Amino acid sequence: MRAVMFDAGNTLLHLDYPWLAAEARRLRRDFAPAPGDLGRAAARVGRTGWPTRDGAGRAIPFFQGYFGAIAAQVGLGSEQAVSFAAAAREENLTDPRGLWRLCAPGAAATLASLAAKGLLIGVVSNADGRVESQLAAAGLRDNLLVVVDSHLTGVEKPDPRIFHLALEQLGVNAQDALFVGDLFDVDILGARTAGLHALLYDPWDAFADLSRGRIRSLAQLLDVISP
Ligand SMILES: [Mg+2]
Incomplete structure (x- = not known):
């Protein structure tokens, strides 16, 4: 070699799992996922894949599909998942280190x-x-x-x-x-x-x-x- x-x-x-866990808690106050829960959720989504097309065949943007799937894995509802994905996208964009930091x-x-x-x-x-x-x-x-x-x-x-x-x-x-x-x-x-x-x-x-x-x-x- x-x-x-x-x-x-x-x-x-790695993704900033503590940041994602805090964001999940902010969106749904009745539960408290740990950073490791987000890590396992992202790994499961990495294995099973995430949605890239909606029912009408339109492309789903990466952040929406990927982080929406992670949100669903940790128990957020579908509206919370949309907010979670939008927050992740925004954080990745605005922090020069990105979200995989x-x-x-x-x-x-x-x-x-x-x-x-x-x-x-x-x-x-x-x-x-x-x-x-x-x-x-x-x-x-x-x-x-x-x-x-x-x-x-x-x-x-x-x-x-x-x-x-x-x-x-x-x-x-x-x-x-x-x-x-x-x-x-x-x-x-x-x-x-x-x-x-x-x-x-x-x-x-x-x-x-x-x-x-x-x-x-x-x-x-x-x-x-x-x-
Ligand atoms: Mg990778």
Whole structure:
């Protein structure tokens, strides 16, 4: 293995679950989800997918579909879910760090250890043009040799071209690279189609039934990758 590449959202940078939990409590005062409840809800939605079309076939904007589904998972009603999704969209837009702004546990130390082993490290993210500065704000930019942001390249995962773009920049062949991400269809199937090895990052056990190809913490990578 010569290179390890990561997804950003909910892999290196987690959603701000405490903020989302506080927002859920604000909308429905009779219950009090914990940040972890939001984490598990987002992981379940990541597995099952979220609505992208309404009954009439019209496209549902990402924030409405994704955060609406998370809201339903934690027990908000449909009107509250609309407000929850709108608040998440607004917060993501107005905070330069976005809403995926919490460093994953052990992320910085794991990147440093992988770099110390001589591995080349990169990020491939379906993002909005801000992912590189957001990784920098989280203190994760230093060990990254490439950051590919789909908004800037015009190609999104799971399209193999976005993985190949990052590999080209690293000067590494696909079979010598490992991709780590949290969405099975987008990250894992995309990376494998592009010829890379892939591991699913699943800290909330949404894929507990998956016996292989799964890690529960980023630090686990150090055991998986031979020196
Ligand atoms: Mg992700």
